[in-house]
Amino acid sequence: MENSIVIKNMNKYYGKKQALFNIDLTIEKGMFGLLGRNGAGKTTLMKTLAALHKKKNGEITVCGIPIEKEKEIRTITGYLPQEFSMYPNMKTDEALDYLGALSGIPKEERKKRVEALLNKVNLTQHRHKKIKELSGGMKRRLGIAQALLHEPKVLIVDEPTAGLDPEERIRFRNLLCEVAEQRIVILSTHIVADIEASCEQLAIMDSGKILWKGSVSQLLEKAKGHIYTVNVEKQFMAQIKKEYIVTGILPQNEYNTVRIVSDAEPDLPNAVLSDPDLEGAYMYCLHSNGCEVKGGDE
Amino acid sequence: MLFFKECKKILRSLSFWIFFVITALMFFTQYFNDGKFRASEYTGGYKIVENHEQIMNEAINTLMGEYTSNNYVCYPYGFYKAVSLKEKKKEKVEIYIQEMMGVDHNGIEDILESHLQEWLNTDHEGIEVYLESTSSDSIMDFFSQCPENRFDDLTVKSDLTYERFTEIMGEIDDILGGGSDFAVDALVFNYSRVDMTDEDSLKQYEAFIKYDRITYALARLFSDYMGIDLAFLPVFVSAVFVAADRRRRMSELVYSRSISSFKLVFTRYAALVVTMFIPIIVFMMIAFIQAKVVYSGEKMSMSAMFTLPTFWLLPNIMVATASGMLLTEVFSAGIAIAFQCVWAFRCLMSGSVALAGDIGKFDLICRHNSTFDRDIFMQCFNDFVFNRIFFMVISLLAVCIAAYVYDLKRGGKFNGFKLFGEGGLLRRKA
Numbered sequence: 001m002e003n004s005i006v007i008k009n010m011n012k013y014y015g016k017k018q019a020l021f022n023i024d025l026t027i028e029k030g031m032f033g034l035l036g037r038n039g040a041g042k043t044t045l046m047k048t049l050a051a052l053h054k055k056k057n058g059e060i061t062v063c064g065i066p067i068e069k070e071k072e073i074r075t076i077t078g079y080l081p082q083e084f085s086m087y088p089n090m091k092t093d094e095a096l097d098y099l100g101a102l103s104g105i106p107k108e109e110r111k112k113r114v115e116a117l118l119n120k121v122n123l124t125q126h127r128h129k130k131i132k133e134l135s136g137g138m139k140r141r142l143g144i145a146q147a148l149l150h151e152p153k154v155l156i157v158d159e160p161t162a163g164l165d166p167e168e169r170i171r172f173r174n175l176l177c178e179v180a181e182q183r184i185v186i187l188s189t190h191i192v193a194d195i196e197a198s199c200e201q202l203a204i205m206d207s208g209k210i211l212w213k214g215s216v217s218q219l220l221e222k223a224k225g226h227i228y229t230v231n232v233e234k235q236f237m238a239q240i241k242k243e244y245i246v247t248g249i250l251p252q253n254e255y256n257t258v259r260i261v262s263d264a265e266p267d268l269p270n271a272v273l274s275d276p277d278l279e280g281a282y283m284y285c286l287h288s289n290g291c292e293v294k295g296g297d298e
Numbered sequence: 299m300l301f302f303k304e305c306k307k308i309l310r311s312l313s314f315w316i317f318f319v320i321t322a323l324m325f326f327t328q329y330f331n332d333g334k335f336r337a338s339e340y341t342g343g344y345k346i347v348e349n350h351e352q353i354m355n356e357a358i359n360t361l362m363g364e365y366t367s368n369n370y371v372c373y374p375y376g377f378y379k380a381v382s383l384k385e386k387k388k389e390k391v392e393i394y395i396q397e398m399m400g401v402d403h404n405g406i407e408d409i410l411e412s413h414l415q416e417w418l419n420t421d422h423e424g425i426e427v428y429l430e431s432t433s434s435d436s437i438m439d440f441f442s443q444c445p446e447n448r449f450d451d452l453t454v455k456s457d458l459t460y461e462r463f464t465e466i467m468g469e470i471d472d473i474l475g476g477g478s479d480f481a482v483d484a485l486v487f488n489y490s491r492v493d494m495t496d497e498d499s500l501k502q503y504e505a506f507i508k509y510d511r512i513t514y515a516l517a518r519l520f521s522d523y524m525g526i527d528l529a530f531l532p533v534f535v536s537a538v539f540v541a542a543d544r545r546r547r548m549s550e551l552v553y554s555r556s557i558s559s560f561k562l563v564f565t566r567y568a569a570l571v572v573t574m575f576i577p578i579i580v581f582m583m584i585a586f587i588q589a590k591v592v593y594s595g596e597k598m599s600m601s602a603m604f605t606l607p608t609f610w611l612l613p614n615i616m617v618a619t620a621s622g623m624l625l626t627e628v629f630s631a632g633i634a635i636a637f638q639c640v641w642a643f644r645c646l647m648s649g650s651v652a653l654a655g656d657i658g659k660f661d662l663i664c665r666h667n668s669t670f671d672r673d674i675f676m677q678c679f680n681d682f683v684f685n686r687i688f689f690m691v692i693s694l695l696a697v698c699i700a701a702y703v704y705d706l707k708r709g710g711k712f713n714g715f716k717l718f719g720e721g722g723l724l725r726r727k728a
Binding site for chain 1: 299300303307310542546547548550551552553554555556557558562708709710711
């Protein structure tokens with residue numbers, strides 16, 4: 001209880017429109033992935049957990065503190081929004097110092113933490129640069145640093161790797177994994193590879209609902225027997241895309257090796273049952289929950 | 299300390315430096331220019347001596363002139379407007395004139411006729427040719443539009459009380475839509491001036507030296523000029539500053555910190571007010587040095603140039619800043635700026651025509667555009683003190699509300715009102 005987030009039967013509305021439906025979720029210490037398409041409700045859930053949105057009903061406790069106690073929640077929560085920026089003319093260390101002051105950290109302590117965090121996110125050599133001079137990846141790392149300033153028990157990061165180059169993405173994921181050793185880290189993303197590389201537990205969301213929750217291995221287990229590899233002549237690709245959920249196409253000389261998701265064994269010559277990867281398992285999860293999946297459909 | 303960090307942010311903003319430049323321009327082009335000359339160099343002028351008989355007689359002469367030409371000079375909200383009345387309203391005005399002069403319709407006609415005859419008896423170049431070619435009605439029309447059509451010898455009836463006179467003037471001002479020369483609060487200023495004698499001028503100067511100890515008088519003039527600017531300019535800085543978090547996509551990073559909304563909003567408010575007051579303190583110092591130079595050798599109050607403008611101007615900065623913060627949180631920076639500018643402008647333009655001692659209990663802008671007239675200022679001193687404290691309290695209340703609104707927004711319980719665009723309050727339904 002003291003080291004977990006518990007959400008019970010939580011609903012959230014924007015005006016009359018329901019955005020989250022009966023969310024039940026328990027999140028323990030470590031990295032937790034929240035996977036879903038754009039518009040699935042991930043950001044709404046993240047903001048609700050960061051006490052930036054108000055739930056309609058249900059219960060949420062963060063490390064034993066009810067979400068209604070906003071000030072206490074903000075003391076133990078670090079939040080990195082999907083879209084953020086900082087005052088462009090502030091220097092990197094100055095921005096951290098300012099946000100640290102807003103968190104009520106005493107001056108001397110703030111100085112030490114800013115120093116340590118800049119080092120941790122590899123921005124020490126850029127500390128005197130203005131925010132507007134930082135690259136996208138640097139800004140993201142600075143974002144993590146600001147979220148960790150007050151040493152929160154919970155770190156909520158919303159789509160942090162979107163728009164980063166592969167090297168920055170890997171560096172960022174590793175940083176999150178490091179941070180997650182001592183706290184709950186919730187990583188919201190629509191990029192399956194980010195979850196695959198860093199999370200043990202995850203939940204899949206769509207249209208404001210939790211479709212699935214559990215470990216990555218459980219999700220892979222669930223998809224077992226539904227992922228096939230088949231060699232298809234290029235001229236039949238359009239038909240294959242129409243009839244199946246295609247999760248991967250590897251072009252060969254005269255044919256393509258295609259990975260497809262299917263409830264039953266596909267009526268295709270050479271179709272071979274394959275070990276599911278997380279991407280395929282995610283697509284199968286969406287498909288098996290009745291979501292419209294357009295994998296490969298043109 | 300968070301306060302100093304907020305001050306630093308403000309000092310880096312373009313809007314603050316625009317504020318600084320405009321206030322500096324206002325100071326140097328207005329007050330500093332006036333302050334170059336010793337007050338003893340001013341001679342002549344007029345003074346107001348409230349003489350009811352003089353007021354009534356001068357007013358009836360002006361009214362008769364404007365009535366005959368059916369062209370009334372009005373300044374509703376400070377803008378010039380020539381008002382022409384339709385027949386029904388014109389008749390109403392005539393009835394009031396009849397009552398004030400104690401004559402009937404024929405009496406009015408007689409007055410106009412004799413006035414015309416008197417005018418015709420004097421030489422007017424080319425008028426003979428015109429008169430031969432036109433009818434008597436046209437002569438009257440022509441005459442009524444002439445600049446010479448001024449009455450100066452009419453008097454009101456002897457038993458007309460000043461109370462009834464002001465009632466009638468109020469009615470006429472209403473008929474004209476306000477802002478006329480007959481507005482009740484402008485009567486004394488408009489019709490009760492007398493030229494100052496040398497003795498009067500000397501007395502004024504003595505009051506300036508003896509009671510105002512020079513700097514009190516100069517501080518009033520300084521505050522009068524700067525008060526106009528400070529009734530609206532701070533809103534630009536505060537509205538832009540408050541909107542910056544959203545514009546810079548910084549809101550959520552700030553919202554998610556543990557600082558209380560009240561502490562954050564009040565710290566920012568204090569930083570805004572203090573930062574914007576710093577240039578004013580600099581101008582006070584310059585004004586004080588200027589006074590020391592211009593009145594070298596004279597005894598003057600060392601503190602007045604700082605204490606009076608602080609008490610006078612600080613509430614203006616506080617109000618405009620608070621209104622900027624509150625309305626930007628509730629609506630948007632644009633609405634906040636528009637509101638404050640309209641409020642300040644209306645206050646400036648709807649004030650009394652007398653610029654000395656124009657201090658109402660609830661006027662945002664206090665005016666006393668004179669180095670002299672200490673007596674007039676002291677007459678409304680209690681109102682002035684009430685006014686300044688009232689606006690300080692109001693501004694603090696507005697900041698409390700702004701903090702409350704900020705807290706609601708921060709917790710996702712309120713997103714602000716939108717006036718225009720999709721979902722806007724003022725959007726027309728299709």
